[in-house]
Amino acid sequence: MGVAFLILGLVIWALLAIWPAYVAKKRGYSFILFLLASLVVSWLLMLIVAYIIPDKTITAKDKADDLQAEKALTREEPKKQ
Numbered sequence: 001m002g003v004a005f006l007i008l009g010l011v012i013w014a015l016l017a018i019w020p021a022y023v024a025k026k027r028g029y030s031f032i033l034f035l036l037a038s039l040v041v042s043w044l045l046m047l048i049v050a051y052i053i054p055d056k057t058i059t060a061k062d063k064a065d066d067l068q069a070e071k072a073l074t075r076e077e078p079k080k081q
Helices: 002-026 031-040 043-052 060-074
Strands: none
Touching: 002 031, 002 043, 031 043
């Protein structure tokens, strides 16, 4: 019975390790590298890292559009008297 729980735990750990690897791939990083790191270190730690690291898929145009939208939102409207 103990071996069955060990195998089940390892399978669950391996499945959870796919989550940070998938997030990293969507952000422009290596799926394999994050999968291996998630298996060895901790899938939860690598998930946090995957969300913290900068997104490589964002282009300069996307950044400019975001900056322009932010400026438009923070622009003060003239006060009416």
